[in-house]
Amino acid sequence: MNVLGFEWIKMRSISSPWLTALSAIFAGTTLSMLGVSDLIGVSPADLPDGWDPTAESLKGFLFAQLLVGMLGAHSITSEYATGLIGTSLAVVPARFRLLAAKTTVVCVMSLGTGIATTLLSFTAIQAMLAGAGLASAGIADPGVARALVGAMLYLTLVGLMGLAVGVLTRSTTASLATLIGVTLLVPAIAPGIPGAVGGWLQHYWPISSGQAAYRVVPVDAVVGPELGLGILAAVTAAVGTAAFVSFSVRDA
Amino acid sequence: MSWTKADSKLMGAMCIRAHGLTKRYGGKTAVDGLSFSVQPGVITGFLGPNGAGKSTTLRMLLGLIRPTQGAITIGGRPIAELEHPARTIGALLDARAVHPQRTAYDHLLAFAHAAGLGKARVDKMLDLAGLSNAATSRPDQFSLGMYQRLGLATALLGDPDVLVLDEPLNGLDPEGIRWMRSLMRSLASKGRTILFSSHLMSEMEITADNLIVIGNGRLIADSSLAEFIKAHTSTVVLVRTAAREQLARALSDAGMRFKAIASDTLHVAGADPSCVGGMAAKEGITLDELTTIREPLEKAFLRLTRSVTQYEGQLA
Numbered sequence: 253m254n255v256l257g258f259e260w261i262k263m264r265s266i267s268s269p270w271l272t273a274l275s276a277i278f279a280g281t282t283l284s285m286l287g288v289s290d291l292i293g294v295s296p297a298d299l300p301d302g303w304d305p306t307a308e309s310l311k312g313f314l315f316a317q318l319l320v321g322m323l324g325a326h327s328i329t330s331e332y333a334t335g336l337i338g339t340s341l342a343v344v345p346a347r348f349r350l351l352a353a354k355t356t357v358v359c360v361m362s363l364g365t366g367i368a369t370t371l372l373s374f375t376a377i378q379a380m381l382a383g384a385g386l387a388s389a390g391i392a393d394p395g396v397a398r399a400l401v402g403a404m405l406y407l408t409l410v411g412l413m414g415l416a417v418g419v420l421t422r423s424t425t426a427s428l429a430t431l432i433g434v435t436l437l438v439p440a441i442a443p444g445i446p447g448a449v450g451g452w453l454q455h456y457w458p459i460s461s462g463q464a465a466y467r468v469v470p471v472d473a474v475v476g477p478e479l480g481l482g483i484l485a486a487v488t489a490a491v492g493t494a495a496f497v498s499f500s501v502r503d504a
Numbered sequence: 505m506s507w508t509k510a511d512s513k514l515m516g517a518m519c520i521r522a523h524g525l526t527k528r529y530g531g532k533t534a535v536d537g538l539s540f541s542v543q544p545g546v547i548t549g550f551l552g553p554n555g556a557g558k559s560t561t562l563r564m565l566l567g568l569i570r571p572t573q574g575a576i577t578i579g580g581r582p583i584a585e586l587e588h589p590a591r592t593i594g595a596l597l598d599a600r601a602v603h604p605q606r607t608a609y610d611h612l613l614a615f616a617h618a619a620g621l622g623k624a625r626v627d628k629m630l631d632l633a634g635l636s637n638a639a640t641s642r643p644d645q646f647s648l649g650m651y652q653r654l655g656l657a658t659a660l661l662g663d664p665d666v667l668v669l670d671e672p673l674n675g676l677d678p679e680g681i682r683w684m685r686s687l688m689r690s691l692a693s694k695g696r697t698i699l700f701s702s703h704l705m706s707e708m709e710i711t712a713d714n715l716i717v718i719g720n721g722r723l724i725a726d727s728s729l730a731e732f733i734k735a736h737t738s739t740v741v742l743v744r745t746a747a748r749e750q751l752a753r754a755l756s757d758a759g760m761r762f763k764a765i766a767s768d769t770l771h772v773a774g775a776d777p778s779c780v781g782g783m784a785a786k787e788g789i790t791l792d793e794l795t796t797i798r799e800p801l802e803k804a805f806l807r808l809t810r811s812v813t814q815y816e817g818q819l820a
Contacts, residue, residue: 253590257617265610266603335601339658342566342595343618345584503569 255344255353263327263357272323273365276407280316281373287311288377292384304469305389306399309377313403313463316369317410317435323365324358324414325427332422337504347500355415355492362411366404370466374400395468402465402477409462409481409488410435416488419495435459443473458487518544518592518665518697520565524574527560527721534560536721537574542699542714544665547692549712549729550701553809557721558701559597562670566595578666590619590662597670599651604644608635608654611643612661619662626661633657634683648675652684667691669700673707685711705805719809736804740771741780744793754787755780768792 263269288308291299331337344350374389381388389396413434418427439460442453454460454473464471464480474480520542527535535557542548552558563569565576567583575582578593586592602611612626630636633653643651652672659667667688673681688711692698702708708715708729715732717725725732745751748768755762755772762772772780777794784791 253588253620254617258614261610261614261617262603262606265607265614266605268605330603334603335598336603338563338566338568338597339595339601339615340618341568342583342593342597343590343615343662345567345586345589504563 253344255346255349256356258340258344259350259353259357263361268326268330269323269361272319272326273361273368276316276319276323276365277368277372279319280312280369281376283312283315284309284373284377285312285380288380291386292380294384294386296386299386302469302471303387304467305378305381305387306374306396306468307466309374309381309389310370310403310466312373313369313407313466314436316365317407317459318431320362320365320407320411321414321417321431321435322424322428323361324411324416325418325421325431326424327354327358327415328418329422329424329427333424341504348496351419351496351499355412358411358415359408363404363408365411366407369407370400370403374403389468393468399466399468399477402481405481406462406465406484409484410459413488413491416491416495419499420491439463456483458484518579520576520578520666520668520697520699521580522561522565522574522576525561525564525571525576526573527557527564527569528572534721535564535571538718538721538723539574540716540723540726542697542716544697545692545695546713547688547698547700547711548714548716549708550699550716550718551705551708551712551805552701552703552718552724554703555720556703556718556809558703558718559670560721561718562595562597562668562699562701565668566593566597588620588662590615590621590664592662592664593666593668594659594662594664595668595670596652596655596659596672597668599648599655602643602651602654605642607640607642608657609639611654612657615658615661621661629657629661632660649677649680652676652680656684656687664696666697667699669698671702672700673702673704673711705802709801717805717808724808733798733801733804736808737799737801738773739796739798740773741775741777742769742771742793742795742797743780743784743791744769745784745789745791747787747789750787751784751789754783754789758783771797 331340340350341347378388391397391400414427414431417430421427421430438453438457442450442457442460444450445453455475461475461480462484464474465477467477470476475483522538522540525535525538526533538561550558560569564571565583578586583589583593608630609626612629613623616622616626630639633656635650635653635657638650643654646654672684676684688698688700712729714728715725727735743751746768748764748770752762752770760772760775762770765771777796781791781794
């Protein structure tokens with residue numbers, strides 16, 4: 253039995269994962285470019301405090317992460333939507349093995365998308381910044397390589413989180429709603445929530461803390477990069493474990 | 505002749521056996537203490553009205569859902585414990601359960617990998633299913649018949665000992681039905697175990713050797729088709745004559761039950777033709793027709809399942 257081959261052919265033989273990955277790469281980069289475009293023409297002295305050209309160049313992750321998450325979710329929800337899951341499980345009744353193979357394939361796709369989005373976005377934005385005479389970052393600058401690797405891992409974890417959400421919800425729509433809430437809504441409204449809850453969410457909400465992984469210049473409101481990525485990884489592992497348990501015990 | 509261990513394994517190994525199989529959803533019982541066995545070398549029909557629990561039973565066989573009680577096994581083991589599931593059991597549950605954008609070739613190639621098989625097997629299956637020309641087409645352009653062919657090709661990839669088909673004749677054109685039937689027949693003659701479900705007795709009548717009939721999740725009959733016909737259908741003698749009234753009088757004098765069907769036709773219950781013919785001869789009545797009519801199997805099936813059919817009220 254070649255379960256990994258089984259999952260890989262299922263992934264590569266339809267266009268939607270590839271279109272989603274390409275959309276993440278190009279939409280992510282375009283959004284990053286839009287994000288810095290209003291800074292072009294600003295004098296270097298007027299740059300905001302704590303100017304972090306590396307993190308600034310990855311603002312497009314805001315949208316790219318949603319697509320990568322959906323890439324993960326859709327790899328399983330499409331099987332539930334078509335009913336293919338029944339045929340898959342009849343051929344590979346070992347459910348843990350089947351989901352482990354799917355997780356591997358989603359991991360590779362997300363990592364590949366993460367690497368491409370990170371490098372393209374970083375390169376394009378640094379070129380724009382340098383062209384405008386603003387402080388830019390180079391890959392050899394202290395902390396930058398670490399931040400870029402952090403960014404790639406961040407998107408990979410979001411892809412795996414998406415798969416776990418897809419396994420738990422079994423529905424593309426429900427996965428999309430969940431991922432929008434988790435990756436966009438909560439981080440967006442957290443600063444507006446008064447008191448300890450708002451502060452705690454800004455620090456420790458796995459998406460917010462995970463985004464610290466690609467900061468070079470630390471920010472007060474957020475945890476450090478290693479801890480940040482660690483929190484996201486731990487939460488992804490926890491949700492992933494729930495997904496494996498659910499996949500193993502629930503009727504298909 | 506003495507049986508070797510390999511022989512007995514070959515003969516007995518690939519029976520499907522259900523034992524006290526039960527599935528409850530909340531308070532509703534979909535399958536209720538089913539016990540039956542399906543033998544290799546013959547085509548076994550799994551018959552029941554809609555909602556009888558056929559699909560639920562087959563899904564438990566395939567390990568997709570877990571029995572509340574009891575078990576269903578292949579060669580004595582639940583599917584999860586099979587060493588080579590794809591080489592042991594192949595199933596077609598829902599022909600449309602394929603990704604609409606994945607070509608027939610890629611679909612089969614993926615499942616071939618899962619079964620530990622290569623491209624050569626994929627080509628062979630495409631050929632067998634008559635899909636060679638559609639190999640690179642997406643299923644969203646397929647007719648239902650082509651979906652069925654692709655589903656069957658998927659089920660047969662691992663050359664399995666056991667083939668399970670849920671309503672395989674649904675939506676097929678006459679040519680497709682003939683193809684599916686002859687394929688089942690040839691696989692059965694090679695010693696495979698074939699279980700196919702249907703809600704139509706007429707399909708069973710011309711395809712199945714053995715019958716398992718269920719209604720409302722319970723076993724109603726488990727026998728060969730011939731035994732089923734003998735046990736559950738009655739016969740009447742049709743007799744047609746211009747002298748209907750005269751014959752009717754003679755019959756009632758002899759204490760026989762009959763029913764007038766038309767102005768010149770009677771149905772005589774529980775008699776054989778020679779008895780009716782003899783009586784007519786004695787009375788000097790000329791008969792235009794004398795035949796035995798067997799009650800349609802469909803009618804016997806409906807009668808058997810009526811008491812337990814849950815959707816009957818909605819269908820009426």
